[in-house]
Amino acid sequence: MKRSMVYLVGAGPGDPGLITVKGLECIKRADVLIYDYLVNVDLLKVARPNAEFIYVGKQGGAHTLEQEEINALLVKKALENKVVTRLKGGDPYVFGRGGEEALVLHENHIPFEVVPGITAAIATPNYAGIPVTHRDFTSTFGLITGHEDPTKDESSIDWAKISTGIGTLAFYMGIKNLPYITEQLMRHGRSEDTPVAVIRWGTTPQQKTVTGTLGTIVQKAKEIKPPAITIVGEVVKLREQLNWFETRPLFGKTIVVTRSREQASEFADQLYEYGAQVIEFPTIEIAKPDTIQPLDEAINDIQSYGWLVFTSINGVDAFFQRLLELGKDIRDLKGIKVCAIGPATEDGIKKYYLKVDCRPPRYVAESVVEELKKVTTIQGEHFLLPRADIARSFLPQELLKLGGKVTDLVAYKTVMAQPKDINLLDKIKNGDIHIITFTSSSTVRNFIEILGEKNIAALNGNVQFASIGPITTQTAEEMGLRITIKADEYTIPGLVNAILESVTSGTEKT
Ligand code: SAH
Numbered sequence: 001m002k003r004s005m006v007y008l009v010g011a012g013p014g015d016p017g018l019i020t021v022k023g024l025e026c027i028k029r030a031d032v033l034i035y036d037y038l039v040n041v042d043l044l045k046v047a048r049p050n051a052e053f054i055y056v057g058k059q060g061g062a063h064t065l066e067q068e069e070i071n072a073l074l075v076k077k078a079l080e081n082k083v084v085t086r087l088k089g090g091d092p093y094v095f096g097r098g099g100e101e102a103l104v105l106h107e108n109h110i111p112f113e114v115v116p117g118i119t120a121a122i123a124t125p126n127y128a129g130i131p132v133t134h135r136d137f138t139s140t141f142g143l144i145t146g147h148e149d150p151t152k153d154e155s156s157i158d159w160a161k162i163s164t165g166i167g168t169l170a171f172y173m174g175i176k177n178l179p180y181i182t183e184q185l186m187r188h189g190r191s192e193d194t195p196v197a198v199i200r201w202g203t204t205p206q207q208k209t210v211t212g213t214l215g216t217i218v219q220k221a222k223e224i225k226p227p228a229i230t231i232v233g234e235v236v237k238l239r240e241q242l243n244w245f246e247t248r249p250l251f252g253k254t255i256v257v258t259r260s261r262e263q264a265s266e267f268a269d270q271l272y273e274y275g276a277q278v279i280e281f282p283t284i285e286i287a288k289p290d291t292i293q294p295l296d297e298a299i300n301d302i303q304s305y306g307w308l309v310f311t312s313i314n315g316v317d318a319f320f321q322r323l324l325e326l327g328k329d330i331r332d333l334k335g336i337k338v339c340a341i342g343p344a345t346e347d348g349i350k351k352y353y354l355k356v357d358c359r360p361p362r363y364v365a366e367s368v369v370e371e372l373k374k375v376t377t378i379q380g381e382h383f384l385l386p387r388a389d390i391a392r393s394f395l396p397q398e399l400l401k402l403g404g405k406v407t408d409l410v411a412y413k414t415v416m417a418q419p420k421d422i423n424l425l426d427k428i429k430n431g432d433i434h435i436i437t438f439t440s441s442s443t444v445r446n447f448i449e450i451l452g453e454k455n456i457a458a459l460n461g462n463v464q465f466a467s468i469g470p471i472t473t474q475t476a477e478e479m480g481l482r483i484t485i486k487a488d489e490y491t492i493p494g495l496v497n498a499i500l501e502s503v504t505s506g507t508e509k510t
Pocket of ligand 1: 013014038088089090091092093094095096118119120121124171172173174199200201202203226227228229230
């Protein structure tokens with residue numbers, strides 16, 4: 001019998017990579033996920049698809065649910081014999097009211113476990129180039145709430161002791177009270193020259209750091225809004241040398257990925273690793289063809305073909321999935337040669353335990369024909385091309401001209417994705433987006449369809465466009481978009497490189 005369980009899990013400070021292995025397991029295992037404002041929602045992607053998601057975020061003063069209601073919800077869901085994972089920002093027991101939630105579970109005899117997380121006071125200064133201890137500067141480190149009401153008669157913080165008794169001080173939730181906090185510290189003996197850093201949305205691509213001293217930080221950080229943490233102490237000086245995160249090449253850049261949701265993550269992950277903020281804005285969706293009959297006929301007669309030619313990874317997946325659905329497997333492909341247009345397509349084929357016999361040096365149809373001519377006699381050979389409904393006619397036509405027999409069929413369909421409602425056009429006009437990427441002609445066409453042809457002029461002036469290859473570039477330019485970043489190698493890593501080069505050489509518009 002299934003038994004109830006509540007995991008109180010620290011989700012870490014923002015960077016989704018900073019959750020523990022154990023915490024991630026608890027997300028995968030959950031029937032119900034209850035999560036806060038500071039939890040990175042990307043972490044929820046690993047949850048079971050039929051899990052229940054409940055957002056109970058508190059943002060500033062506005063609570064979606066009061067703490068008592070959250071406690072009651074945990075108990076209620078657990079008593080339904082469910083595995084409940086309660087995700088909290090940072091560590092559950094550091095200013096996270098995790099202690100209160102655990103006590104309520106204890107009182108209700110509900111089994112629970114608490115998974116620690118990396119707390120903001122450790123992770124965010126790190127990502128701002130500040131080690132919280134360093135033997136040359138400090139041997140002590142204190143975590144303090146900055147949320148205390150300054151009009152309270154008696155403070156529960158002993159300002160006299162912490163001001164001079166602790167080296168590095170981290171104030172959580174202290175932005176509103178920053179004038180009060182700095183004043184208390186100076187009044188109780190901490191020098192006004194003590195370095196201070198205020199870090200907002202630490203460990204994420206939106207991280208913003210402001211530095212000053214106890215005497216100057218209030219003025220300097222007046223634009224900073226929560227969530228932010230304040231770090232006080234000599235260690236802040238090390239930021240000048242140790243600021244590894246904010247100096248990554250794409251930090252501060254917002255880049256839009258327009259390819260399909262299924263294919264976006266590999267590309268998005270690479271950009272993210274270089275520090276970019278990535279917005280996934282899928283413009284295409286991959287769907288089954290209107291009729292599957294031609295593909296079925298080809299598969300049933302597969303031994304009449306000499307070559308299978310794949311020009312996209314979607315074509316590979318569509319073909320092999322159907323092969324398996326029809327009760328066949330790769331043994332039925334014995335003797336048939338395989339061609340892949342580029343390395344990603346080749347990798348897709350290898351996943352089905354087949355090797356590729358031909359791959360051109362340039363990843364376009366023109367180069368496929370040239371390469372095929374080198375490795376086989378086209379005349380009289382029978383080629384199967386499982387492709388998209390909108391694939392170019394160049395490849396089949398050329399093979400036909402050279403005397404080949406060609407079966408060019410629709411293995412999958414590219415349809416326009418339902419546009420995501422994220423005010424992309426406004427963001428572009430405001431200069432909040434730096435680069436928009438295109439990885440196929442259909443991403444270009446659908447992007448323009450979604451944003452509106454009449455807005456093309458406004459787009460060109462406000463954002464840069466990046467293209468994976470010459471055909472995509474040509475489509476974009478014919479439609480009036482100016483492509484300023486072009487991949488030398490027509491692959492995702494090639495496009496990432498072109499973006500890096502453009503940004504680091506400073507040719508991009510900022
Ligand atoms: N349990 C959390 C803290 C919750 S209190 C933890 O262990 O980190 C919320 C406060 O944490 C915010 O007001 C802010 O001061 C701090 N905080 C949490 N995440 C942060 C982040 N990514 N960047 C800056 N401050 C953060």
